[in-house]
Amino acid sequence: MTIIIENNKNIRTIILNRPEKLNSVNLKMATELNQAVNNAANDKSVQCLVITGNGRAFSSGGDVNEMGEHLPKAGDLFYDLTEQIHSIFSTILRMEKPVINSLNGVVAGGSLGFALAGDYRIASESAKILSAHFKRGFVPAGGATYILPRLIGLGKTQALFFGGKTLNAVEMLEWGLVHEVVSDEELKQRTMEMAKEIAAGPKTALAETKKLLLESERLSLDEELKKEREKNKDSGNTGDAVEGIKAFLEKREPKFE
Numbered sequence: 507m508t509i510i511i512e513n514n515k516n517i518r519t520i521i522l523n524r525p526e527k528l529n530s531v532n533l534k535m536a537t538e539l540n541q542a543v544n545n546a547a548n549d550k551s552v553q554c555l556v557i558t559g560n561g562r563a564f565s566s567g568g569d570v571n572e573m574g575e576h577l578p579k580a581g582d583l584f585y586d587l588t589e590q591i592h593s594i595f596s597t598i599l600r601m602e603k604p605v606i607n608s609l610n611g612v613v614a615g616g617s618l619g620f621a622l623a624g625d626y627r628i629a630s631e632s633a634k635i636l637s638a639h640f641k642r643g644f645v646p647a648g649g650a651t652y653i654l655p656r657l658i659g660l661g662k663t664q665a666l667f668f669g670g671k672t673l674n675a676v677e678m679l680e681w682g683l684v685h686e687v688v689s690d691e692e693l694k695q696r697t698m699e700m701a702k703e704i705a706a707g708p709k710t711a712l713a714e715t716k717k718l719l720l721e722s723e724r725l726s727l728d729e730e731l732k733k734e735r736e737k738n739k740d741s742g743n744t745g746d747a748v749e750g751i752k753a754f755l756e757k758r759e760p761k762f763e
Contacts, residue, residue, distance in 0.1 A: 508535035509542055510560065516553035517701045518546050525561025531616055532569035533583065536590035543594050547601035553705035555601075556697055557624065558608035567615020567638060588647045591616055595649035598623040599720055602713035604704045608697040609633045609684065615642070619649025622657060625716065626700060627684040629675045630693040635683060636672040656723065658682055708746035708762045 510521040520542050522529040531539075546555045559565055568587060573580040598605050598620055607624035613635045621627075621635075639646045646667055654663040658681050665671045675687045688696045704712070714737040722730050741747060746762045753760035 507538065508532070509538050511542060514698070516551060516705045517556065517698070518549070518552045518554075519556040519558065520546070522557075522559040522565055525559075525563075527569065527571075528563035528566035528612060529559045529561065529617075530566045530569040530571075531587070531591065532572045533587055533590070535569075536587055536594070540590045540593045540597075543597050543601075547597050547603065552603055553709065554701045555598075555603055555605045556608055556701050557598075557605065557620070558694075558697070559610050561611070562632075563611035564607075564609045564613045564621055564633070565615075565617035566612055567617050568642075568644075570642060573642070584644060584647070587616070591620065591648045595619040595623050595653075600716075602709075602716065604707075604712055604716070606697060606701055606704070608693060609635075610690070610693055612636075614638045616648040618646070619653055622653050622683060623649060626704070628686045628688065628693065628697055628700065629678055629684040630690040631675050631687060632690050633675045633678065633684075633687075634672055635666075635678055637666050637670070640667070640670070706762060708741070708744070708750065708760075710744045710746060711741045714741055 508522070508524055510523045512519040512521065520539065522535065522539070524530060524532075524535060543555070543557075546552050568584065573583055576583040604626065605624040607621055607627045609621060609627065609629040611630065611632055613621045613633065615638045618635070618637065637646055637650070654666065662681055666673075673681060673683070675684070678684045679687045686696065718730070718734060718737060721733065725733065749762055750760045
């Protein structure tokens with residue numbers, strides 16, 4: 507298997523598992539990862555999804571060796587590959603469950619999109635990020651042209667793509683690509699701490715917040731405020747809201763279902 511799936515109560519972890527290839531994404535891995543992400547999205551027992559890599563890299567991007575086997579029509583392979591990767595990317599963005607990207611090393615090429623699509627991103631000190639698409643003669647893909655301008659703006663995205671800039675973990679944090687940087691040794695523990703905290707949160711409020719944030723780019727101010735008001739009413743009428751308010755009044759931590 508090109509991926510490993512681990513379950514810890516209501517937390518599911520998907521581990522990219524081609525460490526000898528720096529977790530480069532071939533068509534087999536992309537297909538298996540797509541299925542695993544969709545399964546997590548539809549599994550009611552999963553309250554938080556973690557995606558990480560095995561070994562020294564999160565993912566070095568598309569498998570160039572596999573592309574070489576399809577020359578001179580590598581684009582045909584890439585077309586099939588990006589179909590899977592785009593599905594992974596869009597499912598992460600649209601699924602109701604919060605997703606944590608635990609970036610344990612290099613993030614490059616075709617993995618950029620789904621590596622940055624999570625709701626919370628934690629990087630190890632050894633992590634670095636680069637595009638590398640132009641060095642292989644390809645247009646940036648995998649959702650990178652969508653997510654990067656939204657996270658860091660057009661100018662910095664251009665620096666990554668056209669300037670060929672490589673960012674280390676500290677720069678990733680400064681640019682807003684990740685929310686935390688921890689030591690390599692602390693990455694797994696910190697990721698699980700965050701996953702447990704998120705998984706214990708109010709399901710409806712978390713899901714609706716994801717939707718509001720995703721839609722905010724296309725909605726007008728008035729439309730977004732209307733949606734926000736409606737979703738606050740919906741979440742405020744749930745058992746989670748009852749528990750949250752009671753917990754505050756009773757000076758205790760809430761225990762959401």
